[in-house]
Amino acid sequence: MIQYLIRRILYAVPLLVGVNIITFVLFFVVNSPDDMARMHLGQKRVTTEAIAKWKHERGYDLPMFKNDKAEGINQFTETIFYQKSVGLFLFRFGRADNGEDIGADISQRMWPSLAIAAPTLLVGLLVHVSLALMLVFFRMTYLEFWGVALCVALMSISSMFYIIGGQFLMGKLLQLTPISGYDLGLNALKFLALPVIISVIAGIGSGVRWYRTLFLEEVEKDYVRTARAKGLSETTVLFTHVLKNAMIPILTGVVVVLPMLFIGSLITESFFSIPGLGSYTIDAINKQDFAIVRAMVFLGSALYILGLLLTDISYTLVDPRVRLN
Amino acid sequence: MIFFWTDTLFFMLLLMLAATIIRTRRKEHLRRPWRKVARSKSAMVSLTVLIFYFGFAVLDSVHFHPSEGQSGAGKFKTEAMSLLDWWASPLRQRVEKTYSAPFATIGYAREAIRDTNGVSRWAYPRLQYGGIHLTDPENGKTRDILQTGLKGLLHGFLAWLGLVVLLISYRARLAGMSIQQCGVEITQGRTEIPWRAMFITLLLILLVSFGLGELSLKYHVFGTDKVGEDVFFQSLKSIRTGLLIGTLTTFITLPLALVLGIMAGYFRGWVDDIIQYLYTTLNSIPGVLLIAASMLLMQAYMARHEDEFASLALRADFRLLFLCMILGLTSWTGLCRLLRAETLKLREMEYVQAARALGVHQGNILFHHILPNVFHLVLISVALDFSSLVLAEAVLSYVNIGVDPTTESWGNMINSARLEMAREPVVWWSLSAAFVFMFALVLSANLFADAVRDAFDPRRVE
Numbered sequence: 001m002i003q004y005l006i007r008r009i010l011y012a013v014p015l016l017v018g019v020n021i022i023t024f025v026l027f028f029v030v031n032s033p034d035d036m037a038r039m040h041l042g043q044k045r046v047t048t049e050a051i052a053k054w055k056h057e058r059g060y061d062l063p064m065f066k067n068d069k070a071e072g073i074n075q076f077t078e079t080i081f082y083q084k085s086v087g088l089f090l091f092r093f094g095r096a097d098n099g100e101d102i103g104a105d106i107s108q109r110m111w112p113s114l115a116i117a118a119p120t121l122l123v124g125l126l127v128h129v130s131l132a133l134m135l136v137f138f139r140m141t142y143l144e145f146w147g148v149a150l151c152v153a154l155m156s157i158s159s160m161f162y163i164i165g166g167q168f169l170m171g172k173l174l175q176l177t178p179i180s181g182y183d184l185g186l187n188a189l190k191f192l193a194l195p196v197i198i199s200v201i202a203g204i205g206s207g208v209r210w211y212r213t214l215f216l217e218e219v220e221k222d223y224v225r226t227a228r229a230k231g232l233s234e235t236t237v238l239f240t241h242v243l244k245n246a247m248i249p250i251l252t253g254v255v256v257v258l259p260m261l262f263i264g265s266l267i268t269e270s271f272f273s274i275p276g277l278g279s280y281t282i283d284a285i286n287k288q289d290f291a292i293v294r295a296m297v298f299l300g301s302a303l304y305i306l307g308l309l310l311t312d313i314s315y316t317l318v319d320p321r322v323r324l325n
Numbered sequence: 326m327i328f329f330w331t332d333t334l335f336f337m338l339l340l341m342l343a344a345t346i347i348r349t350r351r352k353e354h355l356r357r358p359w360r361k362v363a364r365s366k367s368a369m370v371s372l373t374v375l376i377f378y379f380g381f382a383v384l385d386s387v388h389f390h391p392s393e394g395q396s397g398a399g400k401f402k403t404e405a406m407s408l409l410d411w412w413a414s415p416l417r418q419r420v421e422k423t424y425s426a427p428f429a430t431i432g433y434a435r436e437a438i439r440d441t442n443g444v445s446r447w448a449y450p451r452l453q454y455g456g457i458h459l460t461d462p463e464n465g466k467t468r469d470i471l472q473t474g475l476k477g478l479l480h481g482f483l484a485w486l487g488l489v490v491l492l493i494s495y496r497a498r499l500a501g502m503s504i505q506q507c508g509v510e511i512t513q514g515r516t517e518i519p520w521r522a523m524f525i526t527l528l529l530i531l532l533v534s535f536g537l538g539e540l541s542l543k544y545h546v547f548g549t550d551k552v553g554e555d556v557f558f559q560s561l562k563s564i565r566t567g568l569l570i571g572t573l574t575t576f577i578t579l580p581l582a583l584v585l586g587i588m589a590g591y592f593r594g595w596v597d598d599i600i601q602y603l604y605t606t607l608n609s610i611p612g613v614l615l616i617a618a619s620m621l622l623m624q625a626y627m628a629r630h631e632d633e634f635a636s637l638a639l640r641a642d643f644r645l646l647f648l649c650m651i652l653g654l655t656s657w658t659g660l661c662r663l664l665r666a667e668t669l670k671l672r673e674m675e676y677v678q679a680a681r682a683l684g685v686h687q688g689n690i691l692f693h694h695i696l697p698n699v700f701h702l703v704l705i706s707v708a709l710d711f712s713s714l715v716l717a718e719a720v721l722s723y724v725n726i727g728v729d730p731t732t733e734s735w736g737n738m739i740n741s742a743r744l745e746m747a748r749e750p751v752v753w754w755s756l757s758a759a760f761v762f763m764f765a766l767v768l769s770a771n772l773f774a775d776a777v778r779d780a781f782d783p784r785r786v787e
Contacts, residue, residue: 018606155767164756297615300610300611304611
């Protein structure tokens with residue numbers, strides 16, 4: 001088991017290196033720091049001194065890969081690549097364009113993101129799985145047909161409409177919850193309710209359909225027929241046999257997104273003005289702050305790879321049939 | 326005639342589609358799954374809707390410079406126009422001052438109006454174009470709307486009748502029976518292809534579009550937006566953007582996924598390792614973030630090469646194309662993985678082994694033995710991806726990394742209208758129009774994709 005874990009972790013390293021190289025190429029090779037400076041300072045009437053100053057303030061005035069002026073190991077450490085890219089591996093994200101420490105911002109902003117994403121995941125899982133089970137229970141009836149049809153219809157609505165509609169209905173017409181905002185501690189609850197409810201509803205279409213196919217695959221299997229043949233009721237079969245076995249793909253599907261919960265959802269957070277990482281990213285995109293976007297790309301990828309790792313591990317824990325080689 | 330990049334690619338895509346259809350018609354084994362799709366009612370109804378949408382996109386993709394004689398002023402000379410723009414000129418040109426509700430004759434906000442006696446009072450002004458033909462809007466409006474609408478519906482019905490008669494007589498000649506016989510068969514729903522359902526859909530589409538078309542000449546049927554542009558016209562223009570994003574992406578995804586996926590599965594070994602590494606790495610970067618990063622870079626690129634994008638339309642077009650490419654780059658990995666797994670399975674099949682034993686060239690094996698047998702996966706994934714791409718456009722436009730703000734798209738419509746829900750009275754029409762148009766497209770795309778998947782997926786038994 002330990003050996004397996006070590007191998008999986010080692011496998012993640014080249015992936016992270018790959019992501020790092022891609023982001024480096026995107027942000028520093030395709031676009032030189034000069035371009036970034038010009039974008040920020042204005043396109044035309046900008047002096048070379050101003051560009052040089054902008055670059056120096058942010059540490060972009062170093063050579064790309066090899067610094068001939070420095071000596072010894074510094075030839076490689078005093079370069080853009082080392083300063084800006086290698087630091088990401090240690091989660092040293094550097095400073096944003098306005099001089100704030102990105103790392104500190106991230107560690108502060110990931111909690112609101114988690115506060116939205118975690119309940120959304122849990123409630124969503126509960127609601128979607130039970131709805132899907134209900135559809136499977138009533139299979140071959142009109143209820144199933146119209147249920148599936150409704151799912152397809154719900155899937156076809158853009159998530160923006162769920163948010164706008166939900167805000168309008170709950171926040172403005174019924175005045176049940178505040179339309180947007182965030183607060184600390186228990187006060188956050190009233191702000192969190194609306195985004196969580198809306199996210200869960202917006203996910204019903206695709207979620208229920210997905211879980212339904214999982215259950216249907218399981219329902220056709222031989223052990224289910226055996227269980228039915230020995231006289232178990234349909235409910236027992238569904239809840240104890242089918243649900244238990246379908247839990248394996250469901251749980252592993254959940255595990256893979258667990259680390260990503262910190263990143264949060266871009267549009268939900270910005271619509272509800274929640275100070276999480278999603279809105280942080282959107283602000284950075286709008287401000288054209290390359291440093292933050294780069295940090296978020298790397299962080300997101302790292303968390304995704306962590307999710308893959310966790311999935312592999314959970315497979316071996318949940319499903320005894322999976323062998324470790 | 327001028328061709329933007331996206332126009333050319335879109336027409337190329339349509340040509341390729343046509344070529345595929347012609348090829349498919351000749352081969353029985355390719356026709357069989359399609360026949361299953363054709364038997365499905367929901368699929369054919371959706372197809373009717375999709376064809377209608379594609380028609381608008383094609384109309385909107387034929388660009389030309391209006392000659393000076395037509396536009397009169399030299400102002401229009403540099404601005405390219407599409408057939409749709411030209412056709413819907415009345416809608417395009419009748420720009421109000423600001424918001425106005427659907428079918429409104431008066432403005433959204435009160436302003437000081439000076440009446441004939443020179444006394445100014447605070448009232449809602451009449452719109453410049455909406456319902457301007459009415460002398461007494463308060464009493465005559467409903468009647469006029471009904472009359473105009475009915476006229477439109479009648480025209481729609483007549484158009485439908487003509488089309489249906491044409492189609493039925495064509496079908497009757499093909500099947501070698503009398504028109505009457507054929508008509509009876511269709512009305513009783515005994516045909517293999519659900520013609521009756523398709524005709525009913527067609528009727529609904531034609532009635533709605535002719536009705537709206539007739540009304541839109543006199544009123545703003547979906548109101549106007551902040552700068553007074555007709556929302557109905559915007560929604561029509563957005564069709565092209567949505568469809569292009571959904572389809573042009575395949576120009577990137579298909580070559581990448583096909584070549585890399587099949588190579589990885591067929592050659593295995595280090596080729597497989599490299600390709601797997603490549604797509605796992607790309608896949609681990611969250612899509613939105615990668616798109617955001619790329620779009621930021623593209624903005625910097627466009628700023629650097631300002632002179633290459635002389636006109637606004639060219640810029641917008643380039644941005645749309647770039648967005649399609651980026652979306653393609655982020656979405657080929659799923660298909661690639663599927664193709665790799667399928668090829669791994671196929672290469673061990675006896676017929677492939679036999680071909681190899683007989684000394685068939687590797688390229689030939691890949692082209693003639695593997696490629697045709699993984700094609701159903703490509704088809705399914707293209708169909709399934711389409712709707713999610715259309716939806717993605719809206720989200721990306723909201724984050725400001727979507728299409729150019731000057732390009733009409735549903736995402737831009739939502740984005741500019743979402744804050745208007747807080748106004749009093751609520752400005753709901755832009756959102757509703759975008760919602761209706763998007764929902765119809767995505768829903769029919771979803772239903773069609775489901776039918777395609779059911780027909781082509783060998784794991785699903787009949």
